[in-house]
Amino acid sequence: MSVIILFLAVIAVIAGWWLSQQQVMAKPWLDVGSIVDPPAPIGSSVPAAKVGLGVFLAVVGCLFALLVSAYFIRIDIDATNGDATNGMVLRAMPIPGLLWLNTAVLVVSSLALQCAQIAARHGQRDALRDGLLFGGLSALAFLAGQILVWRQLVDAGYFAASNPANAFFYLLTGVHGLHVAGGLVALGKTIAKAWQGVAIGRLRLSVWLCTVYWHFLLLIWLIILALLAGWADDFIVICRTLAI
Amino acid sequence: MAEVTADTVGSIGPAEVAEVELYHAHSWLTKYVFCQDAKVIAIQYSLTAMAIGLVALVLSWLMRLQLAFPGTFSLIQNDNYYQFITMHGMIMVIYLLTALFLGGFGNYLIPLMVGARDMAFPYVNMLSYWIYLLAVLVLVAGFFAPGGPTGAGWTLYPPQAILSGTPGREWGIILMLFSLILFIIGFTMGGLNYVVTVLQCRTRGMTLMRLPLTVWGIFTATVMALLAFPALFVGAVMMMLDRLLGTSFFMPSVVELGEHLKYSGGSPILFQHLFWFFGHPEVYIVALPAFGIVSDLISTHARKNIFGYRMMVWAIVAIGALSFIVWAHHMYISGMDPYFGFFFATTTLIIAIPTAIKVYNWVLTLWRGDIHLTVPMLFALGFIVTFVNGGLTGLFLGNVVVDVPLSATLFVVAHFHMVMGVAPIMVVFGGIYHWYPKVTGRMLSDTLGKIHFWVTFLGAYAIFFPMHYLGLLGVPRRYYELGETAFIPPSAASLNVFITVAALIVGAAQMVFLFNLVWSLSKGREAGGNPWRATTLEWQTPQTPPGHGNWGKELPVVYRWAYDYSVPGAEQDFIPQNQPAPAPTG
Numbered sequence: 001m002s003v004i005i006l007f008l009a010v011i012a013v014i015a016g017w018w019l020s021q022q023q024v025m026a027k028p029w030l031d032v033g034s035i036v037d038p039p040a041p042i043g044s045s046v047p048a049a050k051v052g053l054g055v056f057l058a059v060v061g062c063l064f065a066l067l068v069s070a071y072f073i074r075i076d077i078d079a080t081n082g083d084a085t086n087g088m089v090l091r092a093m094p095i096p097g098l099l100w101l102n103t104a105v106l107v108v109s110s111l112a113l114q115c116a117q118i119a120a121r122h123g124q125r126d127a128l129r130d131g132l133l134f135g136g137l138s139a140l141a142f143l144a145g146q147i148l149v150w151r152q153l154v155d156a157g158y159f160a161a162s163n164p165a166n167a168f169f170y171l172l173t174g175v176h177g178l179h180v181a182g183g184l185v186a187l188g189k190t191i192a193k194a195w196q197g198v199a200i201g202r203l204r205l206s207v208w209l210c211t212v213y214w215h216f217l218l219l220i221w222l223i224i225l226a227l228l229a230g231w232a233d234d235f236i237v238i239c240r241t242l243a244i
Numbered sequence: 245m246a247e248v249t250a251d252t253v254g255s256i257g258p259a260e261v262a263e264v265e266l267y268h269a270h271s272w273l274t275k276y277v278f279c280q281d282a283k284v285i286a287i288q289y290s291l292t293a294m295a296i297g298l299v300a301l302v303l304s305w306l307m308r309l310q311l312a313f314p315g316t317f318s319l320i321q322n323d324n325y326y327q328f329i330t331m332h333g334m335i336m337v338i339y340l341l342t343a344l345f346l347g348g349f350g351n352y353l354i355p356l357m358v359g360a361r362d363m364a365f366p367y368v369n370m371l372s373y374w375i376y377l378l379a380v381l382v383l384v385a386g387f388f389a390p391g392g393p394t395g396a397g398w399t400l401y402p403p404q405a406i407l408s409g410t411p412g413r414e415w416g417i418i419l420m421l422f423s424l425i426l427f428i429i430g431f432t433m434g435g436l437n438y439v440v441t442v443l444q445c446r447t448r449g450m451t452l453m454r455l456p457l458t459v460w461g462i463f464t465a466t467v468m469a470l471l472a473f474p475a476l477f478v479g480a481v482m483m484m485l486d487r488l489l490g491t492s493f494f495m496p497s498v499v500e501l502g503e504h505l506k507y508s509g510g511s512p513i514l515f516q517h518l519f520w521f522f523g524h525p526e527v528y529i530v531a532l533p534a535f536g537i538v539s540d541l542i543s544t545h546a547r548k549n550i551f552g553y554r555m556m557v558w559a560i561v562a563i564g565a566l567s568f569i570v571w572a573h574h575m576y577i578s579g580m581d582p583y584f585g586f587f588f589a590t591t592t593l594i595i596a597i598p599t600a601i602k603v604y605n606w607v608l609t610l611w612r613g614d615i616h617l618t619v620p621m622l623f624a625l626g627f628i629v630t631f632v633n634g635g636l637t638g639l640f641l642g643n644v645v646v647d648v649p650l651s652a653t654l655f656v657v658a659h660f661h662m663v664m665g666v667a668p669i670m671v672v673f674g675g676i677y678h679w680y681p682k683v684t685g686r687m688l689s690d691t692l693g694k695i696h697f698w699v700t701f702l703g704a705y706a707i708f709f710p711m712h713y714l715g716l717l718g719v720p721r722r723y724y725e726l727g728e729t730a731f732i733p734p735s736a737a738s739l740n741v742f743i744t745v746a747a748l749i750v751g752a753a754q755m756v757f758l759f760n761l762v763w764s765l766s767k768g769r770e771a772g773g774n775p776w777r778a779t780t781l782e783w784q785t786p787q788t789p790p791g792h793g794n795w796g797k798e799l800p801v802v803y804r805w806a807y808d809y810s811v812p813g814a815e816q817d818f819i820p821q822n823q824p825a826p827a828p829t830g
Contacts, residue, residue, distance in 0.1 A: 066475050
């Protein structure tokens, strides 16, 4: 559980920093009568939706940190049972080449949305539309690619029920895919609004939200990929020595 | 103490808060059913939670009848008994207490107490309730599914939860897991609202340190729930896959009835880690709103400012943070490195410090207060006593060496019912008696309320106090019947009968409460806007019950903290939060 503890420690540091900005040392029983406006860092100047997305990303991050924790615990059990010298029996699954292509597509999707966001900031409607549409389509392509990877693996005889490594592979990719799909609903709405000719000023927030969410899911994907491809083995060993 | 500073401005212009785009209901359906107004959602949450809570109450009766009179009732077979245990526990902890405190009290009180017109995302808030309702319906569907609901115990430990021999193995466990997944999705939607509303929608002058402790409690509990429920979510999804697709996340190699199952290599302990990583914070998800509410009840009904407000806030936050690193104290007997046991025992005992600070502060608030023994106050006092009681046995169980022999006995059952069953439910009742006048405009009957309190309070002790002794004798929990057991004397059976009679009476007393709720709706005394002469914003609304948008044209402006009771020199013994300081006189 060291990963989730680490994740929560980061959240705790952020929360602690934020609280320290909130005059928690104030003596409210003494300042009768004065109006003390909520201090600036998170005041009403930041749209509620941005804060909402921040909180939501913390929840999603927590979910993936837990999945990764479970993955590590599972590896650790193999190691202590002596199933393999380094507990890597879990990695019985090959990484299909298509996965790299999918990763590239997801990066492109994220970049396209970043372009859309820049376009929205500069008021360029056409570039905004193109960026959004391209970002959405490439995300769809990513999902299709992931399904194709699953098909390839199943055809090659790697079933979810065969062993824990396969099960974790399908679970991690599946949960990530579902989050991309959920994001596509929000992105679809934004695209529809952009096409209906809603003023760019009113679109800016939605575009910002989609872009940040996309970058976050890309980051999560890269972490998952690093785990599945074995790049994070050293980190796993460190966590095992911490042994939670 | 509230010293009136001279440099304050006598009157300050109205809040220049932009009129938010308010949701307006256009039809009966969108006003009362698919409503986005947090107050309506709060009532929907509360009624649903209480309805499903009643089911759990009846289940507890059935269990108690079996324990007192084993074999007398043909409708309680051993399979049913496990199903009743499981459903009772799950409903009470998640579908009643969590939903009622956060969905019910949270929805009603947060916008009103922080001076907002509604939640930050009303549509998502509405979805949250409907998904919760769906989760409840799926849960209830378990009763009608072939094989009945799951009987795996509320902890749903694998491998037994999905092996044959456990009741509800076919459909019950699937419906339970599905219902939990729905609940968590619904809760996350609501939780985002509660957090963002507290962060972003506070009215002018409402700094964090001027928030009533109720809001602090609900806010912190929501943050915790948002971070803890994903663990249950992950556990539920993985077990669902184990059950449906035959994966082996939690399932080791098992031989069942001589047949080697296809599972291999899974880890049941992994589930325990995930479950308790959610499960322990869950205790405080229920307790922190209770702490907050009880602080406000005590301050209001003792006409005294809360003692050590800052310390109370810090304690709430500290408890919230600490509760994430104690989970393995639920797993002492699962086998672990002794150093881990030491670590988790230490963190568990450290949590007692901020908790004790809170208890002392409640008592010191009462000290020389002008205590009004109203029904909410009685329940608040009942809470303090019960919580201390349950907390003390928690110190026993937090230590590995004491816990090991007491594990899986009725001592544990007595402990957690006292500390997270009876104590929070006391606050639920206290809160309902306190805020019902704001919700309906009428007071609940005082006489019925007092009957309800005394029977519930004394009855709960009659139920759970003797249970500690049974536990010390070694009477195990979860057993359908004890039969002839060498170390259990016959007097234990008599005590079980006594407990059951008490449980039936306490259950019946809740009918008095329900009757009171319905009766007072039309027959209760008119409450007026602020019957308890309280300071917090929800009592200062222009209409009672608060109208759509909560406030009139202008949002209230907050000039002081929430606890200006019995201020020396003030005209009344309370000064509302939105009352400016008097203009300086010479």
